[in-house]
Amino acid sequence: MIDQLMSPADQFNEGADRPRALAQLNEILGREGFEAFYGEDNHCYLRHVGTQTVTVLAANPHRPLSKAEQERRLLLAGYLDHCSEDELIEEVLLPLFRQLGYHRITAAGHKDKALEYGKDIWMRYTLPTQHVLYFGIQAKKGKLDASGVTKTGNSNMAEIHNQALMMLAHEVFDPEANRRVLVDHAFIVAGGEITKAARNWLGNRLDATKRSQIMFMDRDDILNLYVVTSLPLPEGALPPPPPKPWSGNNELPF
Incomplete structure (x- = not known):
């Protein structure tokens, strides 16, 4: 309207x-x-x-992108190439999940890994029936592959497997509900590609119950969702401003 x-x-x-x-x-x-x-x-x-x-209206990340959206996607892709893991979480994932309707989004950070229990972020989502689902997110900056730690920088899927098990097994405290709850679903999020081999490797090592609780979100998912939800780009993704044209009132550049 x-x-x-x-x-x-x-x-x-x-x-x-x-x-x-x-x-x-x-x-x-x-x-x-x-x-x-x-x-x-x-x-x-x-x-x-x-x-x-x-x-905004419900975002469809699979629709064709406009020219302006494609340009914003390229800028964000360049940012994902050089940002740190903490910047991926704080500057990209937190605003994105807030925009998608998740609540009580809490980032564990990387300063105190002893209390992280495999979760970089936990959050909740309220269904139209007012039932509440809880989600944990394990975020990695680079590519996820099943070949372990290699010279190309691929992450070790065994580590992801252990963190996923910890994420699903450990409770989180919801201060609004004043109770401890288990995570219903776990997101494995990567700033790079999540290969088919990595998805299959993790799925084969989880039992049927836990396998249904795992969801994947890779680089393309992040880029498309971020662009179609009309979120402002992180400051580090913005192109530098064009230089001001010299005029007689400006100081000489030498």
Whole structure:
């Protein structure tokens, strides 16, 4: 409704970005903690001021991407090439899962591995029936392969296997429910490719019950989901600003 109301085609006595209409709308929305803004696709979206969550229609990561989305995907792919594991978690995964509707997202971090129990992140998701599911995430920066630690930097699947078992076996404390709960499902997330051999290797070593609890998310999944949910790119993924043209008022560059 907001998108239709704020269509640039309906502008009157103002520019296509409709600054006066946007100001009037935000004056009302601000009382509820929201603000309206125009995205790169010239559609109007709502954003929660506190959490920066953007309200969009259900994202379809399998649809064809627009030219602008393809450019944003390339920028994010370049960021995944050089970011650290902590940056992958904090700058990419946490905003992404918040935008996808998960709640109480808690990052364990890497400072105290003794209390991590195989989970980099735990979170919960509320079903339409108000039942709550709990998820754990084990994130790795690079490619996951079944060949162990090699010169190419592939991660050791035996380590992933042990962390997945720990993730499913250890309880997490939900302070809102004031109780300890087991993780219902475990995400294995990689900033690189998760090969078919790696998926099969892990599946063959888990029993049927635990196998159904494991879900995979690799580089392509992250890129496509991040782009179609219209999340702003991490600061490290943005291209440098173009240099300012020299004028007589600027200082000489020598």
